[in-house]
Amino acid sequence: MAKLPGLGPRSARRAVLHLIRKRALLLTPLSDLMQTVAATARECLNCGNVGTADVCDICTSEKRANGELCVVEDVADLWAMERSGVFKGRYHVLGGTLSALDGVTPEDLRIPGLCSRIQAGGVKEVILATNATVDGQTTAHYIADRVAGLGKDVVVSGLAHGVPVGGELDYLDDGTLTAAMKARRPL
Numbered sequence: 264m265a266k267l268p269g270l271g272p273r274s275a276r277r278a279v280l281h282l283i284r285k286r287a288l289l290l291t292p293l294s295d296l297m298q299t300v301a302a303t304a305r306e307c308l309n310c311g312n313v314g315t316a317d318v319c320d321i322c323t324s325e326k327r328a329n330g331e332l333c334v335v336e337d338v339a340d341l342w343a344m345e346r347s348g349v350f351k352g353r354y355h356v357l358g359g360t361l362s363a364l365d366g367v368t369p370e371d372l373r374i375p376g377l378c379s380r381i382q383a384g385g386v387k388e389v390i391l392a393t394n395a396t397v398d399g400q401t402t403a404h405y406i407a408d409r410v411a412g413l414g415k416d417v418v419v420s421g422l423a424h425g426v427p428v429g430g431e432l433d434y435l436d437d438g439t440l441t442a443a444m445k446a447r448r449p450l
């Protein structure tokens with residue numbers, strides 16, 4: 264348990280003790296579910312999402328075939344986007360970001376797979392929703408270049424950066440405020 268992300272040894276001990284005390288209510292159902300997940304969970308061969316089939320529900324849903332492809336770093340980002348309900352297209356999960364320091368190359372990510380999907384046709388817009396970090400933005404620029412090089416009629420866009428909903432200017436860091444000022448729009 265202590266090896267799980269976000270759990271240190273102390274939190275892990277507390278969680279384990281809690282599970283043992285709630286054996287019937289928590290531990291047994293959880294262990295059954297874990298076995299099911301271990302046996303059935305797999306990555307979608309098309310987009311990298313996690314599901315129980317070779318190709319996930321989002322990739323096979325005809326309702327989502329609107330030509331929009333949202334590129335995210337991680338499955339957790341895909342789930343965040345799905346929770347918001349704002350996006351009705353399909354996804355492509357990179358599985359990380361490019362990093363010269365850590366030796367992560369385009370071939371280590373699902374970038375060749377992304378190019379193949381665009382080459383196959385039907386994609387009208389690629390939305391680069393990588394994180395607003397240096398690596399995330401470097402990766403987005405690299406992908407934008409690669410997509411332009413494919414010679415397909417595809418619009419490449421990125422998420423806006425700036426003031427969060429409900430945010431107060433006084434609390435923003437300089438980088439966010441600068442990004443918001445640069446991305447200002449007519450009202």
Ligand SMILES: [Zn+2]
Pocket residue numbers: 307308309310311312318319320321322
């Ligand atoms: Zn999929």
